[in-house]
Amino acid sequence: MGLRKPPLRETHAAAGASFTEFGGWEMPVEFDSIRTEHAAVRESAGLFDVSHMGEIEVAGPDAPVLMNRLTTNDVGELDPGDTQYACITDEEGIIVDDTVVFRFPDDGADPRYLFVPNAGHDAEMYDRWVEHRDEWNLDASVRNTTEEWAMLALQGPDAPDLAAAATDGSTRDVDRFGAAFLDVAGVRSFVSRTGYTGEDGFEFLCPWDEAETVWEAFDCQPCGLGARDTLRLEMGFLLSGQDFDPEEEPRTPYEAGVGWTVDLDTEFVGRDALERVDREGADERFRGVKLLERGVPRHGYEVVDADGDHLGHLTSGTMSPTLGEPIGLGYLSTDEAPPGTRVRVLVRGEPKQANVVSPPFLDR
Amino acid sequence: MSFNVPADRRYLESHEWTTTDGDSVRIGITDFAQDELGDVVFVELPAVGDEVTADEEFGVVESIKAVSDLLSPVSGTVTDVNEELFDAPERLNQDPYGDGWMLEVEPSSDEEFDDLLTAEEYREQIE
Numbered sequence: 001m002g003l004r005k006p007p008l009r010e011t012h013a014a015a016g017a018s019f020t021e022f023g024g025w026e027m028p029v030e031f032d033s034i035r036t037e038h039a040a041v042r043e044s045a046g047l048f049d050v051s052h053m054g055e056i057e058v059a060g061p062d063a064p065v066l067m068n069r070l071t072t073n074d075v076g077e078l079d080p081g082d083t084q085y086a087c088i089t090d091e092e093g094i095i096v097d098d099t100v101v102f103r104f105p106d107d108g109a110d111p112r113y114l115f116v117p118n119a120g121h122d123a124e125m126y127d128r129w130v131e132h133r134d135e136w137n138l139d140a141s142v143r144n145t146t147e148e149w150a151m152l153a154l155q156g157p158d159a160p161d162l163a164a165a166a167t168d169g170s171t172r173d174v175d176r177f178g179a180a181f182l183d184v185a186g187v188r189s190f191v192s193r194t195g196y197t198g199e200d201g202f203e204f205l206c207p208w209d210e211a212e213t214v215w216e217a218f219d220c221q222p223c224g225l226g227a228r229d230t231l232r233l234e235m236g237f238l239l240s241g242q243d244f245d246p247e248e249e250p251r252t253p254y255e256a257g258v259g260w261t262v263d264l265d266t267e268f269v270g271r272d273a274l275e276r277v278d279r280e281g282a283d284e285r286f287r288g289v290k291l292l293e294r295g296v297p298r299h300g301y302e303v304v305d306a307d308g309d310h311l312g313h314l315t316s317g318t319m320s321p322t323l324g325e326p327i328g329l330g331y332l333s334t335d336e337a338p339p340g341t342r343v344r345v346l347v348r349g350e351p352k353q354a355n356v357v358s359p360p361f362l363d364r
Numbered sequence: 365m366s367f368n369v370p371a372d373r374r375y376l377e378s379h380e381w382t383t384t385d386g387d388s389v390r391i392g393i394t395d396f397a398q399d400e401l402g403d404v405v406f407v408e409l410p411a412v413g414d415e416v417t418a419d420e421e422f423g424v425v426e427s428i429k430a431v432s433d434l435l436s437p438v439s440g441t442v443t444d445v446n447e448e449l450f451d452a453p454e455r456l457n458q459d460p461y462g463d464g465w466m467l468e469v470e471p472s473s474d475e476e477f478d479d480l481l482t483a484e485e486y487r488e489q490i491e
Contacts, residue, residue, distance in 0.1 A: 034428045035403045226402070226429050294450065296406050296426045318428055319405035326406075348424070 006051035007150050007211040015222060023119025023241070025052035028224040038230050038321040040221035041197050045156035047215070048223045054122030054146045055205065056129060059112040062138035067113055069132055071101060072253060072270070074263040075113065081105035083177045083192055086261050087253045088117075088125070089270030093277060094250045096128075097121050097240060098258070100194060102179050114145075114190070114205075118240035122146040132269075149190075150211035154218055155201035155231075163202045166217040167191070171202060185217035196228065198235035198364040233316050236288060236329060236359020242299060243286070243315045243329060252277050255331065257286035257359070284312055284331040287339065288359040295347040297328030297354070302346045303337070311337045314345065320361060327361050328354075368395040369487045370461055374437065374480035376419075377489060381461065382437040384477055389438055392465045393425065393456065396490045401427040404456040407449045409434075409466055414442045416469055418476045423466070425456065434466070438476045444468035 003026040006012075012019075017028035028049060031037060040046040058067060067075040073086035080103055088097045097117050104112040117125040126144040133140050154163055163171040170182045171191060179192035187210045195201040206214045229239065238244055238258065244251045253262050254277050264275050291297055297317030305311055317328030328345065337343055339358040344351035369375075373383040379397035382389045398404065406426040416422045416436040423434040446465050449455060456464040471477065481489070 029429075030402060033403050230428060294406065295408075296431070298431060319426075321403075321428065 004052070006049050007208045008049050008051070008215055011212060011215065012049065012222070017222070017224060020225060022225055023052055023121070025119055027052050028222075030224045030226045031222045034224075034226040034230060035321050037221055037223040037227035041156045041199055041223060041227065041231055042322055043157070045154060045158040045162055045201075045218075045220040046223035046227065047218050047220050048153040048155065048228055049150070049215070050153050050203070050228075051150045051211070052119035053151050054117035054119070054125065054144070055114055055149045055151075056117065056122065056125055057112070057114045057143045057145050058129065058140055059107075059110065060140035061110050062133075062140045063113055064111050066129065066133055066136070066138050066140045066142075067101065067115075068266045069136065069268055070129060071099065071115070072262045072268055072274070073101070074266045075101060075103070075111070076266075078103040078111070080107055080111075081179050083179055083194055085258075087258060088128075089253070089268070089274065090246065091270055091273065093252045093270040093273035094246055095244045095253060095256060096246050097125065098238060098244075102190070102192060105180050116151075121240070148208055149205040150208050150214070152204045152206070152211070152214055153195050153201060154204070154220070155195045155197040155199045156220075157200060158220070159199065159201040162218050162220060163191075174202070176200075184214050187213050189214060196237055197231040198237075198360065198362060199231075230318050230321055233318055233327065233329065234320055234322055234360065234362045235364065236286075236361065238286075239316060249315060251286075251331070252282065254278060255282040255284055255286060281334065283334055285334045286329065286359070287312075287332045287337065288357040288361055289314065289328045289330070289343065289345060289354040290357055290361070291326035291328070291345060292353040292355060295345075295350070295352045296326050297345050297347065301328070303330065303332055303354075304344050304346060304351065305336065306342075306344065308344075308351070311343055322362060329359060332356060367399065367490060368461065369483045369490075371483045373461075374477060374482065375486035376435055376437050376480060378435045380435055380437055382477065382480065388443055388468050388470050389440075389477060390465050391437060391467045391469060393434070393460055394486070395460050397432075398457050398460045398464070401425065401430060401432060403428045404453045407453050407456065407466070409445050409449070410442050412442050412445055416440060416442060416467070436469070437480055438469060438471040439473070440469040440471035442467055443470050
């Protein structure tokens with residue numbers, strides 16, 4: 001099967017981007033350099049094409065019941081125009097995907113939702129929602145609109161001014177984690193004040209064939225998935241398929257440090273298993289490490305104590321462009337490696353001294 | 365995109381270059397390699413006096429996004445190491461054929477150098 005392409009594939013190629021496969025999509029990984037793009041987002045602004053993210057729309061009288069059955073959080077807390085981070089778990093409480101749930105601002109009598117599965121998970125999530133709807137005989141429509149919406153993310157301290165200029169100031173009224181339908185350079189778009197970099201910013205869902213108009217409305221650094229990865233890593237944000245994966249890295253939300261997305265007062269798939277984990281505690285927890293010696297921590301590296309005994313392993317790592325320090329994320333023994341513990345990261349077999357820290361690495 | 369491939373040196377398929385002044389050889393990575401890697405953040409090299417073997421790993425170069433093994437074009441003894449790369453690995457991006465050199469090696473034979481790719485052969489590989 002060929003790779004899925006974002007609507008702006010050729011625009012990015014003309015701008016000199018290099019590409020990578022991610023979740024079955026061919027996406028820009030780098031336009032200029034990861035360091036340049038990363039710094040633009042931390043210091044001014046950067047623009048990402050994240051059209052590989054999925055979109056599923058759920059509507060109808062039983063839409064709230066269906067959403068609550070399949071996500072760990074409580075959509076009952078959402079007013080029109082609100083957004084919410086949540087996990088999607090299996091019967092054992094293992095994270096199948098993480099997602100942002102939007103309640104549409106104009107939903108009238110019945111709440112209408114849109115949620116954003118990770119790249120390559122849209123078909124699986126669509127099937128999951130339809131199966132559960134039919135099994136529970138719920139009155140709700142489910143639509144996979146992944147290839148109707150392009151998704152662009154404008155992130156950084158200058159993002160509010162750039163967004164305001166492209167929307168006649170109307171983004172000024174969108175609060176953090178809020179969303180609204182607005183005209184962006186004349187294109188009707190669903191605009192949320194969200195992102196995955198730790199910076200203030202916006203995400204724009206716009207019609208697939210009008211993505212170029214919205215992309216060109218912002219005069220700032222184009223950024224690829226390489227910078228998105230270093231930015232999210234500095235914030236300790238999870239990467240699906242790497243920091244958790246139902247096959248390779250099965251983890252509950254409590255282990256993964258996102259236990260706050262779990263509302264045990266709702267009935268959802270995996271609830272009983274998670275209640276048990278909440279009561280008994282998890283053996284391992286998602287932690288950060290900072291190397292104190294030269295080297296770069298990477299996915300798969302083992303973490304040991306001074307005697308060489310196993311404490312856990314890393315799932316992500318890089319040289320932090322902002323801090324200039326080697327940082328990693330991974331799962332470490334809850335009891336034996338709490339934040340503040342001196343550990344060793346085996347960098348290609350060599351034990352390198354490191355400190356366990358509690359993410360994020362940056363104060364944002 | 366066109367990459368710099370100087371004619372005065374020889375190359376490995378794995379993107380290392382080497383020059384010789386008759387006695388010792390100097391080793392580094394190519395302009396193409398540094399571009400593929402992106403921002404280089406870490407280099408691990410052997411010490412003076414260590415032995416290296418042709419086509420075997422002698423060190424590691426890491427960019428923000430990737431880790432790559434470095435292969436030696438020749439066999440011999442390390443006579444000099446560019447230790448400035450430890451504090452300024454970005455030199456590999458800025459000047460891969462000059463300030464970004466990595467090692468000098470006294471080769472144990474002349475023949476291996478002659479077996480390496482010419483600039484023309486290497487250019488054909490990367491284009």
